[in-house]
Amino acid sequence: MPRLDTTVARPRPAAPRQRPRRAGRIPLALLLPAVLGLLFLILPLAGLLARAPWATLPQRLTEPGVLTALRLSLLTATLATLLCLALGVPLAWLLARIEFPGRRIVRALVTVPLVLPPVVGGVALLLVFGRRGLLGSWLDSTFGVTLPFTTTGVVLAEAFVAMPFLVIAVEGALRGADSRYEEAAATLGANRWTTFTHVTLPLVAPGIAAGGVLCWARALGEFGATITFAGNFPGRTQTMPLAVYLALETDLEAAIVLSLVLLAVSVAILATLRDRWISAP
Amino acid sequence: MTTRRSRTVLAAVAALAVVGLAACGGEESAGSRPGSATSGITGDVTVFAAASLTESFTQLGKDFEAANPGTTVTYSFAGSSALATQINQGAPADVFASAAPANMKTVTDAGNGDGTPTIFVKNQLVIAVPRGNPAGIGGLADLTEPEVKVALCAAQVPCGAAARKALDAAGVRLTPVTLEQDVKAALAKVKLGEVDAALVYRTDAKSAAADVDGVEFPESAGAINEYPIIVLKDAPHKPAAKAFVDYVLSDPGRAVLTAAGFGAP
Numbered sequence A: 001m002p003r004l005d006t007t008v009a010r011p012r013p014a015a016p017r018q019r020p021r022r023a024g025r026i027p028l029a030l031l032l033p034a035v036l037g038l039l040f041l042i043l044p045l046a047g048l049l050a051r052a053p054w055a056t057l058p059q060r061l062t063e064p065g066v067l068t069a070l071r072l073s074l075l076t077a078t079l080a081t082l083l084c085l086a087l088g089v090p091l092a093w094l095l096a097r098i099e100f101p102g103r104r105i106v107r108a109l110v111t112v113p114l115v116l117p118p119v120v121g122g123v124a125l126l127l128v129f130g131r132r133g134l135l136g137s138w139l140d141s142t143f144g145v146t147l148p149f150t151t152t153g154v155v156l157a158e159a160f161v162a163m164p165f166l167v168i169a170v171e172g173a174l175r176g177a178d179s180r181y182e183e184a185a186a187t188l189g190a191n192r193w194t195t196f197t198h199v200t201l202p203l204v205a206p207g208i209a210a211g212g213v214l215c216w217a218r219a220l221g222e223f224g225a226t227i228t229f230a231g232n233f234p235g236r237t238q239t240m241p242l243a244v245y246l247a248l249e250t251d252l253e254a255a256i257v258l259s260l261v262l263l264a265v266s267v268a269i270l271a272t273l274r275d276r277w278i279s280a281p
Numbered sequence B: 001m002t003t004r005r006s007r008t009v010l011a012a013v014a015a016l017a018v019v020g021l022a023a024c025g026g027e028e029s030a031g032s033r034p035g036s037a038t039s040g041i042t043g044d045v046t047v048f049a050a051a052s053l054t055e056s057f058t059q060l061g062k063d064f065e066a067a068n069p070g071t072t073v074t075y076s077f078a079g080s081s082a083l084a085t086q087i088n089q090g091a092p093a094d095v096f097a098s099a100a101p102a103n104m105k106t107v108t109d110a111g112n113g114d115g116t117p118t119i120f121v122k123n124q125l126v127i128a129v130p131r132g133n134p135a136g137i138g139g140l141a142d143l144t145e146p147e148v149k150v151a152l153c154a155a156q157v158p159c160g161a162a163a164r165k166a167l168d169a170a171g172v173r174l175t176p177v178t179l180e181q182d183v184k185a186a187l188a189k190v191k192l193g194e195v196d197a198a199l200v201y202r203t204d205a206k207s208a209a210a211d212v213d214g215v216e217f218p219e220s221a222g223a224i225n226e227y228p229i230i231v232l233k234d235a236p237h238k239p240a241a242k243a244f245v246d247y248v249l250s251d252p253g254r255a256v257l258t259a260a261g262f263g264a265p
Helices: A028-051 A054-061 A064-097 A103-110 A118-129 A136-143 A151-176 A180-187 A192-203 A205-221 A224-229 A240-250 A252-277 B002-024 B051-067 B080-088 B101-109 B140-144 B158-170 B183-191 B202-207 B218-222 B238-249 B251-259
Strands: B043-050 B071-078 B095-097 B113-123 B125-130 B150-153 B178-180 B197-201 B212-215 B225-232
Touching: A028 A252, A054 A252, A064 A103, A064 A151, A064 A205, A064 A240, A064 A252, A103 A151, A118 A136, A118 A151, A118 A224, A151 A205, A151 A224, A180 A192, A192 A205, A205 A252, A224 A240, A240 A252, A240 B080, B043 B051, B043 B080, B043 B238, B051 B071, B051 B183, B051 B202, B051 B238, B051 B251, B071 B080, B071 B238, B080 B095, B080 B101, B095 B238, B101 B113, B101 B158, B101 B225, B113 B238, B125 B158, B125 B183, B125 B202, B140 B158, B150 B158, B150 B183, B158 B197, B158 B218, B158 B225, B178 B183, B183 B197, B183 B202, B183 B212, B197 B202, B202 B212, B225 B238, B238 B251
Parallel strands: B043 B071, B043 B095, B150 B178, B150 B197
Antiparallel strands: B095 B225, B113 B225, B125 B197, B125 B212
């Protein structure tokens, strides 16, 4: 982290392109765990595919609840990601660039939703934003707004669980970015806001994109906090993971179909975004 | 040539993985500790029981362990349908106590039951309201008031199916704000004050008497839930499992269940 301020700011030379290694050179000590890790990650997926009721798939896909839940999932995950970007990027900047007392504690607090079981997160949200909650009771009496059991509630639950992924990714990108560019901008008379928008943001754009993707993916799969805080009602708060859970109660095959739909759509979207935004250098 | 070598490595890795997984799947003989049980029954009974049995079965388990030294009872409480799915997917359970015959049928139809299930209790619905009944709810018809927020169980779980039956019997059409995944989740929404009422079992309302009142309503008689119990075919500890089911059906067992608000079958 510490940089020599005496050195003149200059763009670092591009790292020499690494030649793809030949397969024979890969050390077994790395290959073995790598392949095991890969198998561990993809075998459950293979299990889903193996048990999928392919014959009745088209008919199951057109059942009315499927599209409603899918649409709601995509909408809420996207809104939650936008909310996380609006709040999380400035928070990451604060953590990475500004020295303030208690910064370590704040940094640890940001990760709380990561370690908190999502159901507990949902209960915590109810205690704050619920009808009897600390803020919720005030919202209800002043504006007549109640958040539980609404689509807004879903967005809040998802954002709560997903924001740490964005903040951590962006903060990492900021700390890894060459701060000499920002210093140069400052010497040239740019204030902090201009520096942030014209230098910092473009510099860490790939980090923000990666964080946003992680955040969106986590929001899309969110279950525990959502069902606890926002409840489960088709068309309003029943996202795909909730629909999968309830389908599992009666019909394993329906649950598999819903899971596959969610999986296929999210992989397709992520692959498209990746090609468009995160082009490999 | 390089590809061939990496292919061999891959094959070796895959083989290793399979062996490793097979080893993990090995049957555990945990819990069967040598005990000086008077009844001669030892072992760890794993009971998959409906969420609404949480309080009464926890008590029953303690009584059973006291009566049969050397045994332990481990519970998995969840929605009956989730438990049925887990059992049919090979979960290592000894006993299944379901909140509805339909979920029991899923298990017995798959050939996973040992013998025929026995109905051991009945339960019926009440309207759970926050303590003191601030909204003044007296029956199902009051739940249709627009300002009354109601939580029901989802139709896929027994308490939801029963609620639907009772509402149909009463000719009441209501739009709940949420369809909860099990009866305890619906009850929690009442406890937290997020809804004004929920249809839950009488036993659940009773177990939460500190925060919740149960309002009885006549139509619940048309939607009585029968709870069947069975020893599972692949039970790892069958003698202990049978002893546990016998205990549930015995007089002391019945007394615990009646005290919790269940009706005799």
